Amino acid sequence: MNQQLRNFILKSLKSESVKDISLEGTFSDVLGKTTSHEEGFILLMALTPHVYPSFFDEIIKEVYPEGGDIPELGGSRSENHRGMFPTGETVQYILAKNEIEKRLKVQQYFNSNHWFNKENIVKIEDVKDSxxxxxxxxxxxxxxxxxxxxxxxxxxxxxxxxPAKEVTTMMNWEDFVMNENIRKQINYIKLWIKHQQTLLNDWGMKKQSLPGFRTLFYGPSGTGKTLAASLLAKEFGRPVYRIDLSQVVSKYIGETEKNLEKIFTQAENKDWILLFDEADALFGKRTSTKSSNDRYANQEVSYLLQRVEQFNDLVILTSNFKNNIDEAFLRRFNSIIKFQKPTPEERLKLWHNAIPKKVSADEKLISQLAKNYELTGAQIVSAVLHASLLAIEKNEKTLSKENLLSGIREEFDKEEKPFSCI
Known part of the structure; x- marks a missing residue:
């Protein structure tokens, strides 16, 4: 392909016929798109510097062996890359020469509506206004x-x-203990993931609805909000990226929006799930404007509202309290799911799930722990981990009452809550 592309460009520069090469469909299988000859050519031009740095310089040298330049060919150089980068002018000249209509047609491949731009495939670098x-x-x-x-x-x-990291889990849905209401609402999200394209395109709902799906998971820490997001991603083979708010939120005006835009741009059309954990810092309620700081903070929320609406995949926000989220966001959520602390029956299931298969624990004791201590799923896992380490140290295969209570006491101490033994 390199030699074919080389000959194609050389013949174009010498004003010879270039009908002996067709790049139509060159990348269709890989990209899942039907690519035209022009699109295939643009993709090859953009890809070439990454695999053959001296490609364009060698062509120019072949045309001008004694040295020279081709201004109409365009081209750009950078500090790190010593070879020539093709520009929009390079593509425009080779494909269209001086034919105005064809040159304008080439420019359309780089507008905001073309899939090159929408799917972050190929773009033209921004230049000065002049x-x-x-x-x-x-x-x-x-x-x-x-x-x-x-x-x-x-x-x-x-x-x-x-500034986001992928979140994964080794757990499965059967490990996630939830009530029937949460199960129904989670299933609703699953239905959207499975049937999104049919709903929007085949059933014609694209005009009436926003492109993506927005959901809020709220409730106490440790009740499974992040786990639910991870399990959704695992079931459908999609990555879920948790946004690191410490890297996103900035005290400088406009920087928070810029940081978020980088994330949304990369995630667009990738079938990714974006998870804003403890989202209050970004999606908090707008305040009355008493200072310039208030005004800019409200602008951030307004930007987020608009950007989340435009995102065409799944966005999950988590918060401890629903009331901390701005009402404008709440109105636009497709679903709002309340995660509650587990009931005694649910805690019993969580205890059984958490205890390692290779060790034993007294069933009556586990029932008492589930009944008497209001722990979340995460706290139960932490208590079992604590007790297991103590058992390993003593080379025991049983989780004793003493060790389990020690683990529970540890969880109560974290929250500075009074603890009493059963």
């Missing part, structure tokens, strides 16, 4: 480069440009 738009270099995302080269999706690394 410079031609097409003079910006072609930018292909790292994920797209990896996909085209190796045929697999590249998961983003945690960084300043993507």
């Amino acid at each position: 410079e031609p738009i097409m003079s910006g270099k072609l930018i292909m995302s790292k994920e797209t480069v990896h996909l085209l080269c190796f045929g697999e999706n590249l998961k983003p690394k945690f960084s300043s440009s993507f």
Whole structure:
């Protein structure tokens, strides 16, 4: 393909016929899109510097062996990359030469409505207002480069440009103890994930509804909010990324919005689930405007409201208290699920799930613990972990009453709650 592309460009520069190569459908299988000849060419041009850095310089040298430049070919260089980057002008000249109508058609591949831009495949770098738009270099995302080269999706690394980490779990739905109301509401989210495309496209609901799905999980810590998000992702083979709010929220005006925009842009059309854990810091209630700080804080909330509505996949917010979330968000949630502390019957199931299979515990004791101590699922797991370590230290295969109560006492101490032995 490199040699074909080379010949194609050389013949174009020499004003010869270029009908001997067709790039139609070149990347269709990998991208899941039917690509035209022009789209295939643009993709190859953007990809080439990543795999063949000297490609364009060698072509220019072949045209001008004694040295020279081709201004109409465009091109750009950077501090790190020594070779030439193709620009919008490069594509425009090779595909359209000086034919105005064709040049304008080429520009349409880089507008905001084209799937190149919508799916963050290829873009033209922003230039100064005084410079031609097409003079910006072609930018292909790292994920797209990896996909085209190796045929697999590249998961983003945690960084300043993507301050989010993937959340996974080894647990399954049968490990998640929930009441019937939560089960029904979780199932509603599952139905949306399964039938989103049918609902919006085949049934024509795209005009009446927003593109994505927004849900709020609220309730005390340790009641399974994050676990539920992880299990949804696991069931449908989708990654869920928990946003690191410490890296997102900034005291500087406009920086929070910029940080969030990086996340939403990367996540667009990727079938990712975005999880805003302890979302109060971002989605909190707007206040009356008494100072410039209040005004900018309200602008952040307004931006978030608009951006979350535009996101076309699943967004999950978690909070300890529903009332901490701005009412404008609450009105736009597709579902709001209340996670409560488990009942004695649910606690008994949680105790049974948490106890390792290779050890034993007195069934009557476990029933008493479930009845007398109001612990969340996370606290029960933590108490069992505590008791298990004490048992391992003594080379025991049984979780004793003493060790289990020690683990429960530890959980009560964390919350500074009074503890009494049964």
